[in-house]
Amino acid sequence: MYSSYLKSRHDLCKKLVSTLEKDYEYVSVLGKHVTGSQIRVTSAATAVNDTAEKQCGFVVKLFNGKTCAEYSFSDINEDNFDEIVKNIKEKTSISKELLDEHVNLGKMSDEKLVKDFQxxxxxxxxxxxxxxxxxxxxxxxxxxxxxxxxxxxxxxxxxETSALFISKNKDLTQNYTxxxxxxxxxxxxxxxxxxxxxxxxxxxxxxxxxxxxxxxxxxxxxxxxxxHSTLIEPGVYDIITEPSITGLIAHEAFGHGVEMDMFVKNRAKSMHYLNKEVASPLVEMHDGAAATLSSASYFFDDDGVLAQDTLIIKDGILLRGISDAVSALQLGSVPTGNGRRESYKRKAYTRMTNTFFSPKADKVEDMIKSIKHGYLLCQTSNGMEDPKNWNIQCVCEYGREIKDGKFTGKIVSPVVMSGYVPDLLKSISMVSDEKVVIGSGHCGKGYKEWVTVSDGGPYLKARCKLG
Amino acid sequence: MERLFKVLRSRKDISDWKVNIVKTSSEELFYVQKKLETNRATDVEDISVTIYVDIDKNRGSSTFTIYPYMDEEEINKKIDENVFAAKFALNPFFEIPSKQDVEIEESKSNLKDRDFKDIIKDVKEAVFEADNYEDGYLSATEIFLYKIDTRIVNSKGIDVSYTSYKGNIETIPSWRKGGEEVELYKMIEFESFIKEDIYSQVKEVLDLSHARSEAVPLKEVKQGTKIILENEEVGQLFNFFASDLTYGRKFQRVNLNEIGDCVQGENITGDKLNLKVVPYYENAIGSRAIDSDGVVLKEVSLIEDGIAKNRYGDYRFGYYLGEKNPKGMVPVIVVSKGNKSIREMEKEPYVRCVRFSGMQLDPFSGFIGGEVRLGFYYDGEKEIPVTGFSISGNIHQLKGSLIYSSEEVTLPRYHGPKYIEIKGMKIM
Missing domain, CATH: 3.30.2290.10 (PmbA/TldD superfamily)
Incomplete structure (x- = not known):
């Protein structure tokens, strides 16, 4: 159920926007209230805690004609309203020296949209x-x-996440679990x-x-x-990725590189590959809070942009990236509903949501049979992006050896996949006919800014360096 | 806040409680190259409450968040829910820490001396003064200054407060060569603003990005060539030994070593490990005098000449293990330096790994390895920057032969040797 606290602050947020509009060309307020539990039963202890995602507070975003400014605060009420307004003005003020060089943001669009989502x-x-x-x-x-x-x-x-987004023309609320x-x-x-x-x-x-x-x-x-697992003998192998590892490749190897705030910063190699072949013709990749139902499925993002299903790669061709609102303004493109914050305390960046490859026609049994000597790679451990140079760092918890189309019973653990992203994606030669998206992940930007994400897809057959 | 304490003290259905209050103010700047994109400020408060409920010889607990907007009725309702929950989260009884005499030293950070708006301008200047190469540049920079007020209160009389300051600069150094560009990542963390330090750290990461632009794939390297790790990865490696000696590991029966064991194995051919944990080390921004349970932290010697001497960690698990005064989560690992300088380490062929995409070190299996984004390979004649390779090994097999450098480094939660020399890792 939508947060009664946010409901009680709704009119104050509208008042805050209309008060600040007199001084700023664009004002929005995002309120977030996340509740829930983490119950942990282990051999050593039982613990009941609030969910790690917990948060309750607000962030106001202002455009001053040149740059963007934000102020995060924990509560707004009738008693502290004037103080909050004063704090926003004082604490987001910026000296002339710092504004000597600034990006050109242009004008934030603000279409009329009033809706409650549940x-x-x-x-x-x-x-x-x-x-x-x-x-x-x-x-x-x-x-x-x-x-x-x-x-x-x-x-x-x-x-359970509740959020409100209010600007001059937008009045949105959402609640989801x-x-x-x-x-x-x-x-x-x-x-x-x-x-x-x-x-x-x-x-x-x-x-x-x-x-x-x-x-x-x-x-x-x-x-x-x-x-009884051993370390793998380093080398280049035929591999089959189960959906968790397929998702790891979609997310770490390629997804971060199409986050368009990376385009703004000249940090993404993929910006030079738009409409070019980056993968095997069998590859189709999506991202979007509306692309499937999983842990990163929301109705509007932290910029107040409605959730979408973005087709990133089709038939191996890179079609487009994903974007938050401020990056889209700088690039002259349309935001894709991927503006996300770790919490109301942090800045919004372009972030992935539910990221996955689409299934095709192959049967998993046929894929395994086709392997002369290789590994079925299973269970994501972790990964790290390298959007500018497209190096792969994906760590799988374990791999099962396949020889002459059959499992040998040998397990290797852990397995580090490395190499060059397009080489891996272009080597994809079989794609299974069902997809699984796993909604239990967290993703950082660099080494911070953690948000919930999901990823997955079908089984893939490819070739990669393992160590 | 008094409203919360009043409610907690009035509740007869709670055996004990603790409250952690953290107020954070920040000043933040976000740059695209040298152009300001966003400035931010925050004033936020987090209040975490743990209530303990005793039933027979068991103690249940539940931890939850109180928000500033909550009135007495809402706080009581939240406590009702959590008292109910705690009755099902029963564990063997444990005490919580009692009031101890403690004098909290005032923060030594110079960030407290001036307005953040003035300091952040100086930080920005220091960063961009170093960003003065023709082919190298910072493609993105984020600057954060934080003031953090922490207060810990419990039902046994603990009520301590302290203020800490820290700064972070996230830099993405890039370098152009031909039509291609490469980048690296560096988070610079500091307790005090020292312009020269920031300038030199930014310059160093830009120089490293230059090296990455010159780097070639490491193809022909003799297996068995020694690996040199540095900085964060050295701290990560020593944390492997320290974390095994936490009370939690022992209580959960997943510890590798007992007190009196040689943590480096039977045959030590390298340097013997001397490792302690301390509450404060200058410029280690993870320092803290008190842990989140309110335990006043003191130095604990964990490993002496390779022999495990003590455990430390979470108060509750220490209590379960029969510790009279559990030592708490002492935050900073300090390791005694070795005798060999980096110049001596580099006299014979080596691969020095400067930037990993993320080094893995499994706390149980001992697997150590990862993809290296920038290294330096010396084949006995010349040193070249190298990239696109991985290293792997098992710390259980390597731990007796590690050589520690005489140079030292201070990181947020580590002070000790800056470099480690390892023989026997696979390079691919």
Whole structure:
């Protein structure tokens, strides 16, 4: 349900915009209120906390004819209204020396739009007691699988986001939810430890719990299997990526490079490749809060721009990037609903949302059969973007060896994919017929500005350097 | 705030409580090359409350956020919800820290001496004075100055406040060569504004981006060539040893070493490790006198000549392990320097890894490695900048042979050797 707190501040935000409009050519206010819980049951302890996404506050954005200014604050009410106005004016003022050199932003468009959006959780929110009981069963199930499981954890993360966006012509509110259930197991043999994890990520408690509950034994067995994993012999291999790694490639290897604030800063190689071939003709890539239903699906972004489904690559050709409002102004383009903030305390940047490759026609079994010697790469560990130079750094938790079209039973862990992005994307030779988008990720810009994201796609067959 | 304390003190259904209040003010500038795009300021407050509820020999807890807008009724409602939750989040009983005599030293940062609006102009000048190359430039710069007021209060009499200051500069140095450009990343962090330091750090990262523009793929390198790590990756490597000696690891039975064990294995052929954690180290911006539980932090020697001597960490897990006075989350790792200078390390062939895209170091398996965006390879005759390669190895097999440099570096949560020499890693 939409935040009663934001509702109570709605008219004050409108008053704030109309008060500041007298002095600034464009004014907007974003209010954010994120609530929810993180309930963690581990072998060592049980903990109940607010969700890590929690926040409640406002940010006002002003255009002064030259640059953009912002002020973030925690509350506005009748008593502090005049003080907030005074703070905004004083604290966003800027000396002439700093304005000597500035970008040319032009005029922010502000089309008339008044709308309330709502996406409720699909089922009933469980009580803390019900949640802890269910999480405890998952934790106990992992332990019961083997004495070698020395640590187990089950975590429920539920968050509900409410936001309002008010400018002279816009009056938008939204409310939406998302749920993650995560399980983790640590197996020990001698002084050798290995861990595995699993996640259920849906707008439904039941679906999120069920995914993890149904796969308790698989999660525990994976930790045991990893005890016997080895490091891969470095080299160039044929690979098949499961959807998590497909998403990692879409997100880290290519997605960051089409964030158009990187174009503004001359940081993206991809700006020179628009309408050119960057990938195999089998590749189609999307990003957008409206592109699928997942953890980064909202109705409007932190610039007040409606969510979209942006087709970035079609038939291997780079069509366009994604953009926040301020970057679009500088580039003379249209924003794509990708202006996102870590919280109301931070600046908005161009950020990915739900990023994925589209499925094609191949069957996974045929893809595996086609491999002479290579690896099925599984489970994202982490990745790092390199938008200007298109180097790949994608780390997979593990890989399963394939020889002559069959799994050998050998597991390697971890596996670092490296190389040059277009080489990898152009090497894609098979794409499976179903896609999975996994809504449990967080993404930073550089090493900060964390936001929730999802990514995924089908299984891909490609060729890449592994180490 | 008194409204919150009044409510907490009046509640008979709470056994204990703690409150952490953090007020942050900032001044921020965002540049596209040398052009200002956005200026920002913030005045925000975060109030985190933990309530503890005792049932028989167990203690449940729940942590939640109180917002400035909440009145007494809303605070009570929030506490009701969390008392209910805590009854199901039961753990073995543990005490929370009690009042201790502590004198919090005033911050030594010079950021407190002047208005942020004046300081940030000087920071900007220092950054862009260094950005004066024909082919190199900062494609983006973000400057942040923070004043952070922290107050920790609990039901056992702790009520301590302190103010800290810090500055961050995110720089993206780029270099043009032919029709191509390359870039690197550097976050400069400081406790005090020292113009010369900022100038030299910006100049250094621009010079490194120049080196990356000259770098060639590392193709023909003899396996077994020694690796030299530096700065952040050295701090990350030593954190591997420190984090294994936290109470949490021991309580969860996922620790690798017991007290008295040699953490570097049986056969130490390199430097012996002497590692301690301290609450404050000059210019280490992660320093703090008190942890979030209110524990007054003191220096703890964790490893002496390679032998594990003590544990540290979260108060609750320390209590569970029977520690009389759990030492808390002491923030800064300090490692004794070695005897070998970088010049000596560089007398024989090496690959010095200067910028990773993100070095991995698995706390359990010991896997260490990652893609290197800029390194320097010396084949015995000449040094060249190299790129596009990865290194990998296992710290469990390497930990006995590490050589620490005599040069030192201070990072936000680390002070110690600036370089480490490692033999036996794979290079590809």
């Amino acid at each position: 996406r409720e959780v699909e089922d009933k929110v469980p009580s803390v007691q019900e949640a802890i009981e269910r999480l405890t069963k998952i934790k106990d199930g992992l332990h019961a699988y083997s004495d070698k499981i020395v640590q187990a954890a089950a975590i429920l993360i539920y968050y 998302w749920i993650n259930v995560i399980s983790m197991a640590v197996a020990k043999e001698g002084n050798n430890f290995k861990s595995s994890r699993n996640v259920g990520a849906y707008n439904s408690f039941e679906k999120s719990f069920k995914k993890v509950e149904d796969e308790i034994n698989d999660t525990a067995q994976l930790a045991l299997d990893l005890l």
